[in-house]
Amino acid sequence: MLATVMNELDAPGNAIPAWRDRPALQQPAYPDAEALAAVGADLRSRPPLVFAGEVDALRAQMAAAAQGRAFVLMGGDCAESFEAGSATSIRLKVQTILQMAAVLTYAASTPVVKIGRMAGQYAKPRSVETETREGLTLPSYRGDSVNGHAFTAQARTPDPARMLEAYLRSGTTLNLVRAFTMGGYADLREVHSWNRGFTANPAYKRFESFAGEIDRAMRFMEAAGVDFEALRQVDFYAAHEALLLEYEDAMIRQDSRTGRLYGTSAHLLWVGERTRGAEDAHVALLEGIHNPVGVKIGPSTTPQELIDLIDHLNPAGEPGRLSLITRMGAERIRQALPPLIEAVRGDGRPVTWITDPMHGNTITSDNGYKTRRFDTIMEEVRGFFEVHREMGTVPGGIHVELTGDDVTECLGGGEHIDEAALARRYETLVDPRLNHQQSLEMAFEVAELLR
Numbered sequence: 001m002l003a004t005v006m007n008e009l010d011a012p013g014n015a016i017p018a019w020r021d022r023p024a025l026q027q028p029a030y031p032d033a034e035a036l037a038a039v040g041a042d043l044r045s046r047p048p049l050v051f052a053g054e055v056d057a058l059r060a061q062m063a064a065a066a067q068g069r070a071f072v073l074m075g076g077d078c079a080e081s082f083e084a085g086s087a088t089s090i091r092l093k094v095q096t097i098l099q100m101a102a103v104l105t106y107a108a109s110t111p112v113v114k115i116g117r118m119a120g121q122y123a124k125p126r127s128v129e130t131e132t133r134e135g136l137t138l139p140s141y142r143g144d145s146v147n148g149h150a151f152t153a154q155a156r157t158p159d160p161a162r163m164l165e166a167y168l169r170s171g172t173t174l175n176l177v178r179a180f181t182m183g184g185y186a187d188l189r190e191v192h193s194w195n196r197g198f199t200a201n202p203a204y205k206r207f208e209s210f211a212g213e214i215d216r217a218m219r220f221m222e223a224a225g226v227d228f229e230a231l232r233q234v235d236f237y238a239a240h241e242a243l244l245l246e247y248e249d250a251m252i253r254q255d256s257r258t259g260r261l262y263g264t265s266a267h268l269l270w271v272g273e274r275t276r277g278a279e280d281a282h283v284a285l286l287e288g289i290h291n292p293v294g295v296k297i298g299p300s301t302t303p304q305e306l307i308d309l310i311d312h313l314n315p316a317g318e319p320g321r322l323s324l325i326t327r328m329g330a331e332r333i334r335q336a337l338p339p340l341i342e343a344v345r346g347d348g349r350p351v352t353w354i355t356d357p358m359h360g361n362t363i364t365s366d367n368g369y370k371t372r373r374f375d376t377i378m379e380e381v382r383g384f385f386e387v388h389r390e391m392g393t394v395p396g397g398i399h400v401e402l403t404g405d406d407v408t409e410c411l412g413g414g415e416h417i418d419e420a421a422l423a424r425r426y427e428t429l430v431d432p433r434l435n436h437q438q439s440l441e442m443a444f445e446v447a448e449l450l451r
Contacts, residue, residue, distance in 0.1 A: 059320040096439050
């Protein structure tokens with residue numbers, strides 16, 4: 001992240017009131033309205049978590065990705081938890097993303113825009129409002145910024161004070177990420193040595209020749225006198241779903257340079273498939289901020305819905321402003337994506353196309369675990385690339401739920417996690433994530449597509 005670019009930002013009060021008059025889906029039912037208002041006022045008085053200059057820099061990089069001059073790698077937890085936010089956990093996620101980015105950079109011969117799905121991903125939409133166990137019905141778990149995971153009435157009651165805890169946790173995570181990425185941990189030589197260790201595993205021997213190519217390129221750079229010290233720092237950005245409207249509104253600040261409003265809870269914010277109605281509250285809130293924004297789109301999305309979203313979120317067609325993050329499912333992407341690309345191409349306003357190959361491929365294992373198959377995930381990625389290449393458009397990036405830990409939540413991969421292995425380290429609170437090894441395996445496979 002560009003920690004040196006810090007502009008004066010002021011809280012503009014009730015920043016974007018228009019969203020309050022729109023349908024607002026997936027919002028918690030807080031029992032105490034006064035407590036909610038007090039938390040909002042508290043958050044408005046606090047410093048921003050990100051700064052306008054950083055956001056503008058990311059916007060420029062997203063514009064480059066839309067044109068094929070960069071590639072976006074967005075990865076991190078399905079839902080962050082307060083309990084699991086240790087320094088080690090954060091470091092391992094950052095390391096995984098850096099390792100993936102090094103492979104993708106070499107393959108694409110373009111910069112990789114590194115975005116962590118972290119430092120704010122504390123809220124999740126749910127398919128049902130309540131959960132019932134042994135005759136007891138309680139509110140569904142909606143993420144640590146809303147309620148607790150434990151199945152008790154006290155834990156599951158939405159508590160607005162949790163948004164203050166989410167703010168503090170996000171801030172400490174961002175500070176640690178800045179320290180890692182600006183303090184030498186991202187040194188390209190070190191990242192490459194980690195990847196050599198990965199390909200030394202017999203399970204990933206098929207990537208050994210690729211790693212050898214990178215190794216020769218590194219030796220060439222060293223012999224040519226490349227200043228590796230200048231490559232010890234990288235830009236690393238934060239993103240999350242802008243689900244909690246009260247929180248996101250309270251984190252909006254006005255830039256003293258330009259008068260523009262910025263969402264300062266993250267560099268990039270996206271609206272999910274369940275809340276992307278063009279006339280709904282979430283889109284109305286994102287309309288008013290200058291950040292790059294994304295929209296998740298599933299197989300039921302119509303061309304007209306996309307044009308309506310562009311009308312609201314990028315009416316002037318500004319480069320880098322809007323990303324469309326497809327989550328179609330491996331079996332449907334080759335049929336569902338082309339008419340959407342055609343509609344956007346006909347419209348003419350630029351978007352950055354990114355694939356989320358995780359959410360359309362969730363299954364339940366025979367032993368009851370919510371999981372995903374690595375091969376199916378990769379099949380959706382391949383379909384995404386194939387469609388764009390057939391249509392002459394740009395596949396701009398990937399959006400992946402992953403962790404740096406050695407969990408066993410997704411089936412398959414080079415180490416062949418089977419259904420029996422899921423119970424060994426199934427730790428996610430909501431959706432299954434790729435573990436460290438599976439994430440790197442994906443990077444090498446995507447690298448082959450980029451070449």
